Amino acid sequence: TRMSHGYTQPVRTSSELAQSWFDRGCVWAAGFHREEASHCFQQAIEADESCCMAHWGLALMNGPDYNFSAKQGFYGLAAQPDGYPSLNVAAAAAAKAVVLAAGGPAREEALARALVLRYEWPVTEGTPALQERYADEMERVALLFATDADVQAVCAEALMCLAPWELYESDRTPKPIGLRVKAALDRGLQASPKHIWLCHLKVHYSEMGPVDAFDWHAANALRGAGVEAGHLIHMPTHLDIQVGDYGSSMALNQAAVAADLKLHALSPSRFTIYFGYVIHNMEFCAWAAMLAGCKATALAAAEQIETFLTDEVLRSHPIMPTFNELYLTTRLMALVRFGLWAEILATPFKPDAALYAAHTLFLHYARGVAFGATADVPSGRAEERAFLALLKQTEPGHRRKHNVDIVQMGEVAAEVLAAELLYREGACDQAFGRLEAGVARFDALPYDEPHGWLISVRQTLGALLTEHGRHEAATTVYTQDLAIFPANVWSLTGLKICHEARADPRLAAVERELKVAQQLADVPIGASCACALQSWRQEKCCAP
Incomplete structure (x- = not known):
């Protein structure tokens, strides 16, 4: 790993090798590759068993983090006596760090004494609550060492773990815990x-x-950090995508995947948890490409997921299906996005439906949409029945994609599929009602990037409203969608159609925006959803 000059953290050791391994561990910790960081800290211990901070690092890396906390089931997995992560390893290493810190630098002793408060072994029902005690103590330590950037980083993440992905109110104002996090981050930066x-x-x-409060300085610093850590390369795209920079979102995630695969070739055994980060980058690239109308990139990223997440890998560890199998639906979503109905209907079901629970469920959904879009509503209804039966049997948490649950995704899909079929049956008002319910469910999904449902339901609603001649209502829907997904080619296309139909004076401005957005698209886009690309003039059809 190429080291960032600004991230070297001198610790008490007589071994240059231990210091080097410790620094490497810090880089991987910063990039959330905690398994690789844990390995580095273990190497530092082997180089200098008396290095307090090497034991501290090992203990820290075996604990929860912002993306893998109690909410995601960390404590159940980490209750193992060894392996990764292990709270037994964490507790022992933290205790060792406290012993070794005695008589050393005050900073190291303070960090060690704070971290030991986080753990107990064996794990009990009360273990997760220790995180709050640890975070409170880290806040005190951070104030004692207010100009120490590394201490502020440890403090900030300790606080973030108290409310992962819940630092803000629904109106995007920070909660009290968010303000505590911000204070530590600002001191450190x-x-x-x-x-x-x-x-x-x-x-x-x-x-x-x-x-307007996005920290572009932080994002741009990561762009130029020169560290081959995939997650750090990827991170600026969490902001880029929200301002409609889909080109950067594709490019940086492709670069992140390349860095991750390079490391995976060297240390595949240390990717049990981090595996999800790699396919997260692949999915993020696909999502950005879908928003940009770039079919080739979207399908290539989806294919990367399928190549990387093999059947063998999926069976390699009990957590793999729970946390990763949902990513195998990315290709299905891309096929729906671009209206590749024949490809959907040619996609086979996996032989092991239990292992591939998410793929099976959402293939029924995709087939239902495809049958509806190709005027075979009876077959679409059969797929809908199969989809709903499976969804009813699916337990919440059986499959997760980061913050979003398979059942939550399924509830969005159920509304969209019902609407597509109702629309083809001529029950347009009912169809629009189901899509409005789908929009509500889409909006209610837990915050995540990529969004928990990869195709904006507003784009589907807008397309069918437009096809039905309800241009004013569609204009409102598209305007809302563009506020969430700026400059996306789908809603700009729909808005252009609506403005043309209504002779709206805003047409010229939209045409200029659309011309820019179309530069990334590699397919012609005639509507905001592929399901509306044909004029349905059959009996019972509700298109004008």
Whole structure:
């Protein structure tokens, strides 16, 4: 790993090798590759068993983090006595760090004494609550070492773990816990403006806030950090995508995947948890490409997921299906996005429906949409029945895609599929009602990037409203969608059609925006949803 000059953290050791391994561990910690960081800290211990901070690092990396906390089931997995992550390893290493810190630098002793408060072994029902005690103590330590950027980073993440992905109110104003996080981040960035761990956390902090408060300094510092850590390369796209920079979102995620695959070739055994980060980057690239109308890139990214997440990998660890199998639906969503109905109907079901629960469920959904779009409504209804039966049997949490649950996704899909079929049956008002319900469910999904449902339901609603001649209502829908997904080619196309139909004076401005957006698209786009690309003039059809 190429080291960022600003991230070297001198610790008490007589071994240059231990210091080097410790620094490497810090880089991977900053990039959320905690398994690789844990390995580095273990190597530092082997180089100098008396290095307090090497044991501290090992303990820290075996604990929860912003993306893998109690909410995602961390404590159940980490209750194992060894392996990764292990709270037994964490507790032992933290205790060892406290012993070794005695008589050493005050900073190291303070960090060690704070971290030991986080763990107990064996794990009990009360173990997750220790995180609050640890975060409170880290806040105290951070104030004692207010100009130490590394201490502020550790403090900020300790606080973030108290409310992962819930630092803001629904109106994008920070909660009290968010303000505590911000205080630590701001102290640290004032001391070291390009500190990669702090910049990473600051992007995570600001991404859920108002767009005009996005921390572009932090995002741009990561762009130029020169560290081959895939997640750090990827992180600026959490802001880029929210301002409609789909080109950057595709390019940086492709670069992130390349860096991750390079490391995976060297240390595949240390990718149990981080595996999800790699396919997250692949999915993010596909999502950006879908918003940009770039079919080739979207399908290539989806194919990368399928190539990387093999059947063998999916069976390699009990957590793999729970946390990763949902990503195998990315290709299905891309096929729906671009109206590739024949490809959907040619996609086979997986032989092991239990292992591929999400793929099976959402293939029924995709087939239902495809049959509806190709005027075979009876077959579409059969797929809908199969989809709903499976959804009813699916337990919440059986499959997760980061913050979003398979059942939550299924509830969005159920509304969209019902609407597509109702529309083809001529029950347009009912169809629009189901799509409005789908929009509500889409909006209610937990915050996540990529969004928990990869195709904006407003784009489907707008397309069918437009096809039915309800241009005023569609204009409102498209305007709302563009506020969420700026400059997306789909809603700009729909808005252009509506403005043309109504001789709206805003047409020229929309045409200029659309011309820019179309530069990334590699397919002609005639409507905001492929399901509306044909004029349905059959009996019972509701298109004009």
